[in-house]
Amino acid sequence: MIRVNQAGEYGAAQIYKGQLAVMGDDAPDSSAIHHMAEQEQVHLDAFDKMIAERGVRPTLLQPFWKVAGYALGATTAAMGPRAAMACTAAVETEIDAHYKEQLDALESENDPELTRMITEFREEELEHKATAIAAGAEETPGYPALSAAIRLGCRVAIGLSKRI
Template sequence: MRPKKNPSKRRRALPGDLTLQQQVERMIRVDQAGEYGARRIYEGQLAVLGKSPSGPLIRHMYEQELNHLKTFDDMVVERRVRPTALQPVWHVAGFLLGAGTALLGEKAAMACTVAVEEAIDEHYSAQASALEGDAEEAELKATIEKFREEELEHRDTGLEEGAEEAPAYPVLSAAIKGGSRLAIWLSERI
């Protein structure tokens, strides 16, 4: 008679699988890169829309992103995690995305926020699930979950501000989400 498998046990590691430590380093690296990119997106939006009626709202979300970035910047240093080599790319791309969508109007800027935050929601949810039950990383998991809630607030704000009324919203949203997912994948690895 075969012994029953314990579903709560993780599968055995295969050659090439990342250790938990390597997974956590990837999480911190990509989260720091993502928050840096978010900072740059909001800086681009503020450069165009800072004095518009949506300026204070964008500034509020920007300030939350600065807090997220500082948290992950500190983790990079404390845990000696190598940051992504792509930060110069995200510096330019984030600002251009923010300014470019803002030039299309306030609703397009909000559509950008919604699309990015939906991609981040998926990303942070997967990270929190991966850390489930890991007592050593309970603080990291709590941070990710807290920031995920704030990112969802940004998404909801964007929707309330008419993101779905932006010109070509489905195309704009799909392109930004796809770009965000690609940036996540690349930043984990490079």
């Protein structure tokens, strides 16, 4: 769980870096993206710390997630502010399901620190999704296809990070 979550937060941080590199600080949603990026960095820092403390091996795919996350962020931002928010909405939809699955699994474990972190981070990820929807994510031309493709990519990334 820790390896996959760290990889996901790393990827999310890269997505926002890519979006901000294309959009800059003056785009309509830049301040919201900066805020979400800051929260993702807090999540990443927490999982980085837990990886070190618990001796968990990070995914070997991290260099790939760096490039893929940044490219996804830059590409959706280049498509426009709504597409950037559509990316966030799609990613957070999958992260919500992923974190819920983990919380269900943790009910039989005695790991209050990890349970607390996932619960807290899940709430913030749901805020990101709500922000994206409010910013017009679903009004993006081709939203259903774009969202489905990004969500599939997230599921593949989660599956690969569990194994590699």
